[in-house]
Amino acid sequence: MSTSYTRRGFLGLTSAAALGAGLSACTGGGASTGGGATQGASNNLRLFTYEDDSTIGLLKAQVKKFDEQNGTTTTVDSLPGSGAAVYPDKLRTELLGGKGPDVWRIWGGQIGSPFAKAKQALDLSKYYDKYGWDSKINTAAIGGMTFDGVKSGVPFLALGVGAWYNKSLFAKAGVSAPPTTYAELEAVNDKLVAVGVTPCGLGGKYGWDIMRLFEYLLEHTAGPDLHDKLLTGAESWDRPEVVEAFTLFKKWQDKKWLPQGALALDPADVEPWYVQGKTAYTITGPWTEAAAILAAKKSSAAFGNFELPTDKSPARHSGFVEGYMINAKSGNADKAAALIDFIVQPATQKAMNITASTVKGAEPDPKTLPLAAQWSQKYGNNPFYTIQDQAFPKKQADQYFSVQSDLLQGKVAPDAASKKMQEIVSAWAKS
Amino acid sequence: MATTVAVAKQPKRGGRWSPWLFALPALLVYVAFLVYPAVSSLWFSLTNWDGLSATYKFVGLDNYFKLPHDPVVVTAVRNNLIWTVVTIAVPTIIGLLLAIALNGKVHGKPILRLIFYTPAVLPLVSIASIWGWLYNPQYGAINSFLRLIGLDGLAQPWLGQDSTALWAVMVPAIWLRTGFPMLLYLAALQGIPNELYEAATVDGASKWQQFWHVTMPSLRPAHYIVLALSLIDSFKVFDMIYAMTYGGPGTSTQVMGTWMYFNVFQYYQAGYGTAIAVVITLVAIAVGIPYVRSQTKEAS
Known part of the structure; x- marks a missing residue:
């Protein structure tokens, strides 16, 4: 059916039917825009x-x-x-x-x-x-x-989103400098786990926080060009680079590089953990300095940040x-x-x-x-890829988070997750 | 001597319209704030309105036809059913048992009553936060306790896996909903005449027999109220799920209320979301009818 209506028109019509002409006049049945007419000018x-x-x-x-x-x-x-x-x-x-x-x-x-x-x-x-x-x-x-x-x-x-870390926990694990390659990052994670420190503090409630890890892994496996094309649906997600990213994502959980039960954790609770010494680092942006470090009355000197190494050129961050x-x-x-x-x-x-x-x-x-x-x-001057919860509409982003959730719970394998993502993105691209 | 008294017929002030005039203010409020929004919602469920734009198209029953094909709706209906059965049965049974216990000779009755009822008056979001911390897989009290007593294997990411998330949310729901039936049953128990128990004792009835043949039949009106209100409460479930799991992990704890909210407010699919709301309303009305009929019968 192609009949078009305005919301205000309908409201006006039903108001008239229900409450009489006088009251319907108050609701402004003739306006063509939602949320009322233009407000009057004032200071x-x-x-x-x-x-x-x-x-x-x-x-x-x-x-x-x-x-x-x-x-x-x-x-x-x-x-x-x-x-x-x-x-x-x-x-x-x-x-x-x-x-x-x-x-x-x-x-x-x-x-x-x-x-x-x-x-x-x-x-x-x-x-x-x-x-x-x-x-x-x-x-x-x-x-x-x-x-x-x-x-x-x-x-x-x-x-820009990157890794923000606790220097004393890195030192405890014998890490003297931030990693510059993905392999070094994995080695850092292993060293942290070995001394009883959870490496990366991310929370899966709402989906967008733990997504920051997956999008980084995808940048690492797919590289800038392919990553950008995947986000617009110009390339299929059902491909080895995406499967590899999902495989690594699962590896991060299985090797305890993420907090136990990360999927249920609230990002608001988890993000400050690196400041509190409960995790070694998190993936976040510069607002964390005021919101987590300074708010906790800690010295900025005790913390550091680095761009997550993608091993790709140009180096980009979310x-x-x-x-x-x-x-x-x-x-x-x-x-x-x-x-x-x-x-x-x-x-x-x-x-x-x-x-x-x-x-x-x-x-x-x-x-x-x-x-x-x-x-x-x-x-600051490095290029960045669009953070994925802004790259997809909310509905598709939630479906995407759901795939990540299923993968981390072992309900789907990496290749099935890639296929599922392709279904989600292609349906959106066609709509 | 018979006397005939002529009674002059007094004209009724306002005539037959009087009741309507008295009811009019309440009716206007009812129409404006309940009937009108309900009719609006029904209309919007037949459109493709995104919830933000000024215009939309009439799509007939398309939104309703989509419902059975939406896998999340299937999950949500299943979760609603589980939620309804568990959060009615468990708090009602525990509430009844507590009421019976508190109706006997127990020291500190007022304090115990207060303790059991307090969760019911706490804000739901606070309850969700408190239980969220308790369930924290690494630092939460529940897993810490399990590890302390050597049951490390039972420590779980309670809210972080599909298999336990819904059940984990139901525990605080049961905790907060037990106080209400307890109070109602307690009031009803205090209204049962002692003579009935005395007569039953004289007749040689055991405590168990007294419970089934005196207490339970006398509690029938209380059962009606508890079940009807609990049923409506269960259908409305939204806040606990939203605050504790946000419908996750994935969509595993979505219920119809949260899925309606996600569609209307987050996915800009107000037409489809409103269709879900209409279905919830129709189901609630259908299950509420027996209660209303029973109350009407009782009143007449």
């Missing part, structure tokens, strides 16, 4: 984010500065610690309720994509021209928030972007864009301690965040 803005306690104060201080300069009043609401599994739901509900924020923070790729495709996020092309963001912001990062050719977001963070979108129904789009422009100024980024800014001149301060600065200097 009040609302920004929705997922900053945690360690960073929300810095953001609020900068927003206050913007308000003072522009005569606006901006409310900052945050849903900390929820991750990409919950935050987009809350945002979506707010938008459909007609009281969505004027500006919201969001991840790029397939997490931000639905908001752009549903036209809940404003096309920001004219603001890109007005503020010259194209020349100020990292081009690859802008690509991560461009959907079907429409620039729907302004990236301010381009985060990465993703985060940025801001503007509500398509906001009556304050100009002021919202001005707020975003203020946020992506190098001075603001530095004041907010942004660890991997997309803006030149906002590199992390080595005095306050030495490890983030070190990562930025050593690996």
